[in-house]
Amino acid sequence: MEDKRNIGFDGRVFLEEFEWATYRRRKPVRYIKRAKLSKCQWCGLPESPGNPLQNAHVISFDMGVIELALTPDFLDSSANIVTAHRRTCNKGSELSLLESMKRLRALGVTQLPQFLPSWVHETWLETSADSSTCSDPSGAMTV
Numbered sequence: 001m002e003d004k005r006n007i008g009f010d011g012r013v014f015l016e017e018f019e020w021a022t023y024r025r026r027k028p029v030r031y032i033k034r035a036k037l038s039k040c041q042w043c044g045l046p047e048s049p050g051n052p053l054q055n056a057h058v059i060s061f062d063m064g065v066i067e068l069a070l071t072p073d074f075l076d077s078s079a080n081i082v083t084a085h086r087r088t089c090n091k092g093s094e095l096s097l098l099e100s101m102k103r104l105r106a107l108g109v110t111q112l113p114q115f116l117p118s119w120v121h122e123t124w125l126e127t128s129a130d131s132s133t134c135s136d137p138s139g140a141m142t143v
């Protein structure tokens with residue numbers, strides 16, 4: 001099972017800039033290890049002959065690598081995999097960019113890599129305002 005050619009990212013959530021630059025030239029491969037569950041985590045039903053279950057990424061693999069510079073290891077980890085019906089539930093279980101950012105915040109991520117484009121950082125700041133439970137009526141920035 002262990003392939004010495006895939007040495008991984010030492011548990012890192014984010015890519016280094018040079019790694020990200022490489023993956024923008026050519027996408028990495030998906031490598032989901034987690035076994036499928038017996039029921040869909042989206043609708044709660046078992047698979048049927050015409051609609052099998054499959055493991056799907058919550059934060060989409062391509063968006064995670066390219067827009068957010070997440071490591072393939074993180075994207076393929078159990079925290080980011082759900083079992084869902086291939087035909088009906090797979091797309092519904094995949095988050096938008098904004099939702100993906102909120103999920104990262106919920107997982108404790110406080111900062112994106114500086115090398116990401118400014119529009120990504122602007123979107124990231126939007127999720128900060130959304131998820132803030134402490135609203136200051138004066139509108140002052142709280143750090």
Ligand SMILES: [Zn+2]
Nearest residue numbers: 040043085089
């Ligand atoms: Zn389903």
